[in-house]
Amino acid sequence: MASEHDGEARAMTPAFARPSLATPGDYFELMKPRVMSLVVFTALTGVSIASTPVNPVLALASLLAIAVGAGASGAFNMAADADIDALMTRTRNRPIPSGRVTRDEAIAFATPLAIGSVAVLGIVANWLAAALLAFTIFFYAVIYTLWLKRWTPQNIVIGGAAGALPPLIGETAMTGHVGIAGVVLFAIIFIWTPPHFWALALVKSDDYAKAGVPMMPNVAGEASTRTQILIYTLILAPFALLPYTLGFGGLAYLIVAALTGAVMIWYAWRVYRDREGSAAVKSAWRLFGFSILYLFLLFATLLAERVTAPVMSLFGYAA
Template sequence: MTTSIAEGTLDSRITTAEPSVSDFLELMKPRVMSLVVFTSLAGLFAAPGQLHPVLAVIAVICIAVGAGASGALNMWYDADIDARMARTAARPIPRGRVTADEALAFGSVLSVVSVLTLGVLVNWVAGGLLALTIAYYVFFYTMWLKRRTPQNIVIGGAAGSFPPMIGWAAVTGGVSIESVLMFLIIFMWTPPHFWALALYRCRDYERVGVPMLPVVAGPDETRRQILLYSLALVPLAISPYFIGLGGIAYAAVSTVLGLIFLYLAFKVWRVREGREGDHAAKQLFVFSIFYLFLLFAVLLGEHIALKFQ
């Protein structure tokens, strides 16, 4: 053994035991996958037209596996910094359960299989968008920009915004204003969500040299950016009602939740010191998860109700 995991360095040959199936499942970031499944379902049901239920299930599985594959490739590339951050030190590679080479092979095979299966069995617009999402997340975000720019979260957020567009494309075979709007909602939601987390977790990122906004520009600038993105997000999240993508329930929920979101973002901007400052950031972080989940749940619910009327 040439290096020690505890010291924060990594050797792809280090393993303490044979990896189990659950280690590979963990590589796929199951929690991220569940959010991807949920938002892609919203795109799938909101899209006009019909997709055979078997093909719809295949589409969702492929999108979930593709997301899992990019998660595995992200863990492969980021294994060195994962080992040195409290939040990620227990991941399969830093723990020595899976070697970096195994993660690379696993992620690559799943990427190819998910894209080809979606393309061949559903349609190639959806397959192409999935390929773009994986390539964007792995090459553009993880390998190129994550460690180079404080805008990494804004750029990386685009990868997480594609699933509803892929779901929509699976049904319609194309891209439209409605699917772009769903993309934009997640895209604008990501920076305030992650920067709220980064505000009270920035020491971890500072230690490994990832230029998160609070580390590079300072907490005050981060708070200002959170407020600005929130001001852009809230009207954008209400707008599906005006183009007929969301109904009256969506309009009501997105307005009420949007006002709460703005209040919490404003609180993060105002309360800057000590525990109260951290508490405000945590409140916004937790609420932002609930906010996005509920927006898409209502959208999904409305369209399911319409389809089964």
């Protein structure tokens, strides 16, 4: 009897007066830490390719602002996608669909992070970089999450712009202007995004169908998706050689980009070729897994070249 009265009392208590069930770990999860770490890593590479001398304090402050902005984007995304996440196997245990955090709590958490990150980047770096960060947050949280993801199979293609902007923001924070190197890194991630996510979509197409998300395999069919994965990869591999061609990537980058690009094409060909049963699933998982390693190796090599360039120059070697 007492439990019934307790339940009724809780139901009548305003939401803002109820004790939260969330832990600090739940709020950290709202920020999508794996995505945030990739954002910071690619932004750091953007910082390293800046054509002007890099102030380490300015670089650290800028990267922290970019990281917080990425976390705010993730929290907004989870708040908006709670209905979809509850229907999908890989996302149903996230903080909001599991009931540990409410949508209002997530929005209240994300809003000051978004505003603060943009303000800090503008103050410590420049307002062009801050404007790019603000656009990235808005594009991911609103344009992609509320519109593209729910209405078009081109969601990943167009929405990939949000995930591709961090290196451009990093470079702009250091230089105060948009440079060709940052634009090229943006384009590499932008072209990489469709084959990366569509490989996952081939495996998780039933999940996306259940949630009503119009991913490419569910709308255009698996055969068309496999063809598009191969086409995008054939464009990506040679395009990723541009940093060497333009002079901000060295010989090590050229070797890594050429070898890993060839492997990406091989895995994309396997996805195109293997269309039935377990072979199709394995090929899609292999491409998805290797695509993460591919992007990491490209950016890690660029970063390593820039970091070691001063040391190499002492011995008469160019990066």
